[in-house]
Amino acid sequence: MRRISLILLMTLIGATLAACGAPSLGGTDNGTPQAPSNALKINIAYSPEKEGWLKDRIAAFNATNTKINNQPIFVEGVNKSSGAARTEIKNGQLKTTIWSPSASTWLEVLKQESGNPNVAVSAKPLVLTPVVISMWKPMAEAMGYPNKPIGWGDMLALINDPQGWGKFGHPEWGRFSWGHTDPEISTSALSTLLAEFYAAVGKQRGLTVADVQSPKSQQFIRDLGKGIKHYGYNTLVFSDNMRKFGVSYISAFPVEEITLIDFNKKAPQVPLVAIYPKEGTFWHDDPFIVMASASSAEQQAADQFFNFLLTADSQKLAMSFGFRPANNDVQLSDPVSPAFGVQPQGPQNTLPVPPAEVIVAAKNTWAQNRKRADIMLVVDVSGSMQDDNKLDQVKAGLGSFLQRILPDDRVGLVSFSSTANVDVPLAPLSQNRAALDTAIQALRPNGKTAIYDGLMAGKSELDNLPAEKEERIKAIVLLTDGQENASSNTFEQLKGAFNETGISIFPVAYGSADDQKQAASTLQPIVDFSRTILVQGSTGDIAQIFDNLSRYF
Amino acid sequence: MRQIARFVAFGYFAIVIIAAALQLVGLAQFAAPFNVIPAPARPPIVVNLVYSSEQREWITAAAQQFAAGKPTLRGRPIQITLQDRGSKTIIDDIMQGRSQPTAIIPAGSAQISELQQSNKAKLAGTPQPIALSPLVLVGWKERTDLLFPNSTQDIWVRLHDALKPDVKWVTLGGKDEWGPVKFAHASPRATNSGAETLMLLAYNYHKKAQGLTVGDVNDSGFQSWLNDIESVIPNFPESTDSFFSSFLSQGPSANDVVVAYENQAVMGIERAKKWGAIQVIYPPATTLADHPFAILDAAWVAPEQQEAAGLFRDYLLGEPAQRLALRYGFRPANAAVPLTANEPNNMFPAALNIGVQKDLPSSVELPPPEVQDALVKLWGQQTGR
Numbered sequence: 037m038r039r040i041s042l043i044l045l046m047t048l049i050g051a052t053l054a055a056c057g058a059p060s061l062g063g064t065d066n067g068t069p070q071a072p073s074n075a076l077k078i079n080i081a082y083s084p085e086k087e088g089w090l091k092d093r094i095a096a097f098n099a100t101n102t103k104i105n106n107q108p109i110f111v112e113g114v115n116k117s118s119g120a121a122r123t124e125i126k127n128g129q130l131k132t133t134i135w136s137p138s139a140s141t142w143l144e145v146l147k148q149e150s151g152n153p154n155v156a157v158s159a160k161p162l163v164l165t166p167v168v169i170s171m172w173k174p175m176a177e178a179m180g181y182p183n184k185p186i187g188w189g190d191m192l193a194l195i196n197d198p199q200g201w202g203k204f205g206h207p208e209w210g211r212f213s214w215g216h217t218d219p220e221i222s223t224s225a226l227s228t229l230l231a232e233f234y235a236a237v238g239k240q241r242g243l244t245v246a247d248v249q250s251p252k253s254q255q256f257i258r259d260l261g262k263g264i265k266h267y268g269y270n271t272l273v274f275s276d277n278m279r280k281f282g283v284s285y286i287s288a289f290p291v292e293e294i295t296l297i298d299f300n301k302k303a304p305q306v307p308l309v310a311i312y313p314k315e316g317t318f319w320h321d322d323p324f325i326v327m328a329s330a331s332s333a334e335q336q337a338a339d340q341f342f343n344f345l346l347t348a349d350s351q352k353l354a355m356s357f358g359f360r361p362a363n364n365d366v367q368l369s370d371p372v373s374p375a376f377g378v379q380p381q382g383p384q385n386t387l388p389v390p391p392a393e394v395i396v397a398a399k400n401t402w403a404q405n406r407k408r409a410d411i412m413l414v415v416d417v418s419g420s421m422q423d424d425n426k427l428d429q430v431k432a433g434l435g436s437f438l439q440r441i442l443p444d445d446r447v448g449l450v451s452f453s454s455t456a457n458v459d460v461p462l463a464p465l466s467q468n469r470a471a472l473d474t475a476i477q478a479l480r481p482n483g484k485t486a487i488y489d490g491l492m493a494g495k496s497e498l499d500n501l502p503a504e505k506e507e508r509i510k511a512i513v514l515l516t517d518g519q520e521n522a523s524s525n526t527f528e529q530l531k532g533a534f535n536e537t538g539i540s541i542f543p544v545a546y547g548s549a550d551d552q553k554q555a556a557s558t559l560q561p562i563v564d565f566s567r568t569i570l571v572q573g574s575t576g577d578i579a580q581i582f583d584n585l586s587r588y589f
Numbered sequence: 590m591r592q593i594a595r596f597v598a599f600g601y602f603a604i605v606i607i608a609a610a611l612q613l614v615g616l617a618q619f620a621a622p623f624n625v626i627p628a629p630a631r632p633p634i635v636v637n638l639v640y641s642s643e644q645r646e647w648i649t650a651a652a653q654q655f656a657a658g659k660p661t662l663r664g665r666p667i668q669i670t671l672q673d674r675g676s677k678t679i680i681d682d683i684m685q686g687r688s689q690p691t692a693i694i695p696a697g698s699a700q701i702s703e704l705q706q707s708n709k710a711k712l713a714g715t716p717q718p719i720a721l722s723p724l725v726l727v728g729w730k731e732r733t734d735l736l737f738p739n740s741t742q743d744i745w746v747r748l749h750d751a752l753k754p755d756v757k758w759v760t761l762g763g764k765d766e767w768g769p770v771k772f773a774h775a776s777p778r779a780t781n782s783g784a785e786t787l788m789l790l791a792y793n794y795h796k797k798a799q800g801l802t803v804g805d806v807n808d809s810g811f812q813s814w815l816n817d818i819e820s821v822i823p824n825f826p827e828s829t830d831s832f833f834s835s836f837l838s839q840g841p842s843a844n845d846v847v848v849a850y851e852n853q854a855v856m857g858i859e860r861a862k863k864w865g866a867i868q869v870i871y872p873p874a875t876t877l878a879d880h881p882f883a884i885l886d887a888a889w890v891a892p893e894q895q896e897a898a899g900l901f902r903d904y905l906l907g908e909p910a911q912r913l914a915l916r917y918g919f920r921p922a923n924a925a926v927p928l929t930a931n932e933p934n935n936m937f938p939a940a941l942n943i944g945v946q947k948d949l950p951s952s953v954e955l956p957p958p959e960v961q962d963a964l965v966k967l968w969g970q971q972t973g974r
Contacts, residue, residue, distance in 0.1 A: 104670075105635075140824075157687075158674070160831040164838055185766050240768040241821060242754070314766050319839050332688070339672060364837040364860035380863065383842040385768030388823030391973075 075110035078133040078330070078337045081125075083118045083223070085294060086136065086163075086322060089354045097344045102337075109337040118142045118223050125327075126150050133330045134338050136162060138223040138292070139320040141389050148392040157328050157335060161321035162345055163359035166383050167227045168310035168317065170296040171288040173377065176309045178204035182379065187314035188235040191288070192256070195263035201287075213265045215274040215289035216406075218587045219399055222270055226395070227318040228290040232260060233398050234387050235315040243390040245397040254405045261407035262507045263287075266540055266568075269587040273569055275299050281567045282306060292320055293378055297358030300376045312383040319386055322359070403442070409509040409589035410446045410462060410501060412494035413437075415479065416516035418453045422481035424575055426517055426547055433578040434476050437513075440586035441465055446508075448497050449475050452490030453483030454522045462497045484522035487558055488530045490514070491541065498539055509589055510539045517547035520558040531565050541566040542588060544581060546573060633668040634897040639682075640694035641781065642673040642830030643850050644880060647720065647917035648694070651910045655901055667897045675828045676700050676781035684709050689889040692898040694719065696781035696829075696850070696878040702958060709887070713895045716881035719905045720852075720919035723950050724785055724876045727836070727854040728846035730866040730943075735761050736770065736846065737870055744870060745793040748772055748846065749814065752821050758845075767841070772818070774848035775832040776825035777965045778974065783825060785876040786848045787964040790815055792953045798874040799954035806963040816971045825974065833857070840864035850878055855918030855940040869944035874953045879922065920949070 071077055082090050094113045102109050116130070118137035124130035126149055137143070140159060147153050169191070171181075178201070179186050179194075194203065194212040201209035217225035234240060236256035237247045247253060265286050268274055274289045279299065283306055293310055300307045324345065326338045344350060351361040358371055360382075368380045390398075413434060421427040441447060448462035449472055459475040460468055494512045520527075534541070541562055545555035552572045563570045573581045640648050652669045660667040674682065676695040680703050682688035695701065701716050726744065728736070735758070736751055737744055751761065751770040758767035777783035791801055794811045805811065826832035833853040836844050837860050854869045861867045882902040884895050904910055911921040915935040920928055928937050928947060937945065968974075 158828065158831075160828070161835055161838065166842075240757075241771075241823065316768055319843060321835070321839075336670065336672060360838070362834065362838050364834060364857070368863055382840065384764070384766040386839065386842045 071110035071112075072108050074107055076104055076107040076333055076337050077110050077112060078334050078341065079112045079114065080134040080136060080341075081114050081116040081121050081130060081132045082136040083121075083138040083322070084115050085138065085292065087115050089163075089357050089359070090136075092353060093345055093350050096350075097341055100344070102340050102344070104333055104337045104340065107333070109340060111341055117221065119221055122146045122149070125155075131329065133327060133334050134341070135325045135327060136322055137325075138322060139227070139318070139389075140323045141223070141226070141395075143323060143325055144389065145392055145395070154328055156325045157330070159323040159325040160342065161362040162324045162342075163322045163351070163354045163362050165292045165294045165320050165322075165359055166312065166317055166386070167224055167231070167290060167320065168293050168296060168312055168378075168383075169288050170291050170299070170308040170377075171311055172283050173307050173309045175201070175204075175206075175209065175283070175287055176311060178206055181309060181311060182374075185314035185384070186311045188232060188260070189315065191263070192259055196259060209283065209287070212263050212288075213286045214263050215266065215268055215286050216261075216264050217268050217271055217274070219402060221587070223320060224271055224290060224292050224295075226399075227320070229398055229402050230390065230395070231313060231315065231317055231387060232257060233401075235313070240316050240385065241388050243394055245394055248394060248398045248401050254401060257402060257405040258407075258506065261405070264407045264509070266509055266511065266588050267406070269584045271295050277567060277569065278308070279304055285567050293360075293372075293382075294358035297371045297376045297378060301358070301371060307377050309377040310379065312379065314384070316385040316387040317383045318389070319383075321362075407507070407509055408442070408445055408504075409511060410498055411441070411509075411589055412448050412450060412462065412497055412512045414450045414452065414456075414490045414494045414512050414514045416453070416485060416487070416490070416518070417451045417479050417481050418483055418485040418516075418518060419481055420485075420518055420547075420551070424548070426575060427479060427481050429575045429578045430515060430546070431476050431479065433582040435473070436579060437582040437586050438465065438469065438472060440583070441589065445589060446501070447472060448494075450490055450493045450497070451475075451479055452486050452493070453481070454486055455483075456486055456489040456493040458493055458497060462501055485516065485518045485520060486522040486524075487514070487516055487520040488523035488525040488527065490523075491530060491562075492525050492533060495533060495537070495539060499537075510537070511589065512539060512541045513585055514541055514543040514559070514562070515546055516543070516555050516559070517545075517551040518558075519554045527561060530562075534566065539566075540568050542568050542571065542585060544571045544573065544585070546575075546578070546581075548574065631665045633666040634662055634893050635668045635670060636692065636894055636898045636901060637670050637672070637690045638692050638694070638898070638901070639672045639674055639679050639688060639690040641676040641679065641696040641878075641880070642828040643696065643722075643782075643833070643853055643878075644694060644720070644919075645673045645830055646856065647852075647914055647919055648673075650917070651905055651913055652901075654910065654913065655904050660897075660900060660904075662893060662897050662900065665893070667900065669901055673828070673830065675776070675779035677703075677784065678779045678827060680704050680707075681779075683707075683885075689887070690885065691890050691894045692882060692884045692902070694880050694882050696880060697785070697876065697955075698879065698881055699784065699955060699958075699961060700781060701881050701883055704883070706958065711886040713884040713886040713890075714899075716883035717902060717906065718879035718922045719882050719902070720880050720911075720914045720922050721949070722850040722852040722878045722880075722919055723871070723952075724782060724789070724848060724878065725851050725854060726846055726870040726872065727833075727849045727857070727867055728870065729841040729861075729864065730868040732758070732763060732767070732770075732841060732845045733868045733870060735763050744872060745790060749818055752818055767845075769821075771843065771845045772847070773822050773832070773836075773844050774825070775829045776827050776974070777968050778825075779827035780829045780832075781878060782829045782848055782850060784961060784965060787815070787968055788956065788961065789872055789875060789953065790818065791964060792874065793872070798951070801954070801956040801960050803960055803963045806960060806967055812967060812971075815967070819968060819971050822972075825972070829853070837861055837864075846870075851920075851945060852918030854943065855936045855945060858936070858939060858943055867943055869940075871944075871946060871950045874951045876955070877949065877952050880919075 094111045197203045200211035219225040219229045233248045236253040271291045346363045351363040351366045443466035446462045449460040543559040545552040680700045759765045774786040775783040833849045884898045911923040911926040912932045918936045
């Protein structure tokens with residue numbers, strides 16, 4: 037009986053502690069915040085650069101237990117790139133109370149594409165960041181930074197100058213080169229592209245479809261393209277490589293100011309500085325868009341959350357990530373300062389976002405005039421590629437890759453196992469697409485892994501091409517699941533052969549985790565001298581890998 | 590058995606001691622079982638108030654002060670919920686059934702007239718203006734000094750001419766990198782300030798301050814002149830508050846001169862300083878936002894909500910709230926509170942340095958609804974919005 041009483045007593049104490057809300061002494065709490073049972077749940081889809089800030093703020097807001105009509109508001113966030121969110125909202129796949137893309141441009145695009153001008157009830161800026169040209173500080177200083185305004189025209193003149201950086205007393209920096217992300221995906225790239233078209237026709241407003249399609253604009257884009265080292269999937273690729281390879285990688289690339297600040301916060305050997313193009317640029321305003329599909333209570337809850345995000349504390353936290361505050365009571369301070377490569381005064385002139393039809397025309401004109409590429413596909417067909425259907429997956433992936441390549445890009449195929457073989461010589465894709473499809477389907481796994489010989493065969497193909505009037509991106513996409521073990525060429529010979537050729541090698545380490553590890557041991561040194569990136573992925577990732585790779589050309 | 594009873598009694602005693610200790614160390618934030626249970630709280634009377642966005646700071650502060658006094662009506666607490674929207678959106682939302690407020694405070698009487706014409710809601714009593722703010726031009730002083738160097742009488746003409754395609758700041762004596770002159774106002778479809786900007790432009794073109802007609806709007810010369818201005822404005826935000834906030838946060842790179850309410854300019858003095866000084870310029874005749882507080886007589890509004898809304902309106906018109914208005918750049922509607930009242934943080938003494946006038950500027954006559962509609966329709970045709 038005494039034991040029963042003791043159990044009863046402990047049960048009562050336990051129940052009391054629970055009712056008091058005391059911390060659990062054990063149990064299943066894994067740290068994931070749970071919505072109260074009577075919560076009014078709202079959600080927000082936000083662009084990736086706000087992840088760090090908003091994850092913190094969502095948790096902090098939920099902890100405030102703010103209520104609407106006696107219901108506690110509970111916010112859930114999802115990280116979604118702006119372009120993808122726009123597509124999913126339009127298709128009904130993404131249902132969200134609040135949408136915060138990088139820039140209001142996307143809301144205009146959504147209104148246009150969905151044919152619904154009332155898709156949102158309100159849109160207010162959360163934080164701000166301008167689009168800038170990020171350039172190595174010594175290079176910018178050589179061009180007159182910070183006293184002389186610099187713009188796209190100056191970049192173009194430098195690209196066209198055969199002396200390259202020698203024009204500014206630094207021949208050791210070589211020719212001016214830059215990186216450019218894909219405007220189909222990246223908001224920064226889309227803004228950059230529009231700024232380029234404005235600069236091309238010498239306008240600062242009123243850009244028209246005729247402007248972007250004019251021969252002058254097309255020539256401007258092609259001329260700027262001469263300096264492009266390669267295109268990229270997102271700005272992270274460029275900032276990672278700039279950190280890794282320094283000034284010898286590229287001279288500049290356009291980004292949001294926050295990306296530049298983030299780069300400089302990690303104490304690079306040489307810092308970047310923000311050039312606010314003298315012809316004008318764009319503000320990205322990260323709007324807080326309350327969707328019209330939200331109920332009245334959800335809209336009120338969203339307003340409460342917005343007010344919380346605009347508080348001085350929230351805005352100061354955003355500024356610590358490199359954003360400029362939308363709350364005008366918060367004064368600018370580090371890291372929005374010269375110590376982190378930016379000018380607090382920012383741009384002197386911003387450009388108006390043109391109508392949706394001009395944006396579409398700009399993207400089309402860019403696609404027709406972007407720098408063309410010569411791409412050798414160098415594919416491992418060693419015996420191990422038959423495991424787990426790896427080669428079959430690669431064949432499918434190569435097919436998807438070719439679909440995204442332009443008809444007048446030149447593509448060829450080398451396969452290698454114990455030896456290397458040129459299966460399809462380089463030729464415009466419009467001419468050899470059928471030959472490539474046939475050769476890809478005919479690939480059979482067998483033998484060892486002569487990676488270096490495969491690369492040398494690919495290089496010979498690129499070397500043997502007749503010279504073109506306009507410069508082209510020269511690249512090898514190398515795909516393997518293992519280590520080098522059969523080449524007649526050594527690594528040193530390979531490195532020496534590729535030195536100063538301008539050919540970029542994009543290696544993919546492919547297969548199981550062990551395969552990737554083995555392949556990486558051979559591929560990483562190649563990445564290091566080629567100054568590119570190592571892509572790693574399993575069979576399940578192959579579609580994404582090839583989609584991403586196609587954005588480099 | 591006695592032993593057991595003693596043990597259980599001791600157990601209860603222990604629980605009380607432990608709980609009391611937890612209360613003391615602050616662990617039991619939600620110690621519901623041990624709070625003294627009050628008499629059942631009477632449900633609050635909720636007043637859903639939707640107001641025009643440029644009043645946000647003042648209304649929010651006044652509502653907090655009102656709530657701090659724990660207001661009640663016949664023993665029931667009064668709870669004010671606030672939502673800000675563009676003035677015209679407030680009315681549109683009611684007419685489309687998207688919003689069911691107890692009371693509204695749009696920027697001006699034009700929206701009240703619009704609501705009265707609909708059958709969605711009637712008014713309970715006469716709307717009462719609670720704070721005044723004229724519509725003005727606000728710009729970056731460094732640039733407005735070049736744009737409006739002498740008189741203010743021809744400001745719309747000078748602005749119109751400065752927006753011509755061949756004119757840039759460098760041709761007006763400014764810097765090359767400033768680019769073209771950038772002027773903007775909020776959406777005439779969503780905001781009072783946007784709609785009244787069109788009205789001021791029309792009056793100015795026709796060189797009058799009253800009697801604007803549909804014929805004036807349809808005048809081809811006016812339409813062409815208006816198009817010169819409106820066609821270079823890249824976008825028309827749907828809230829005057831967020832529009833002016835962006836003017837301040839993006840600085841002179843984005844806009845040189847904008848149309849805003851005087852209170853926004855007054856509150857912007859300090860906030861603008863990261864970019865430079867701002868300047869207020871009064872059009873030769875302007876409009877006055879008088880912020881009428883209107884209580885609705887609609888199916889969704891209960892009599893006690895109307896009564897509670899009336900108490901909040903009276904609070905706003907009282908001297909403490911009117912003095913508070915001065916801190917947020919509004920001119921008091923209650924004549925007992927002068928513009929230069931000795932109120933801590935009264936913004937007006939400093940505002941006189943950026944061009945704010947002590948006396949109210951002269952106003953144009955509010956044209957009939959059909960003229961206002963014709964202007965917004967014309968704007969929609971010209972801008973494709």
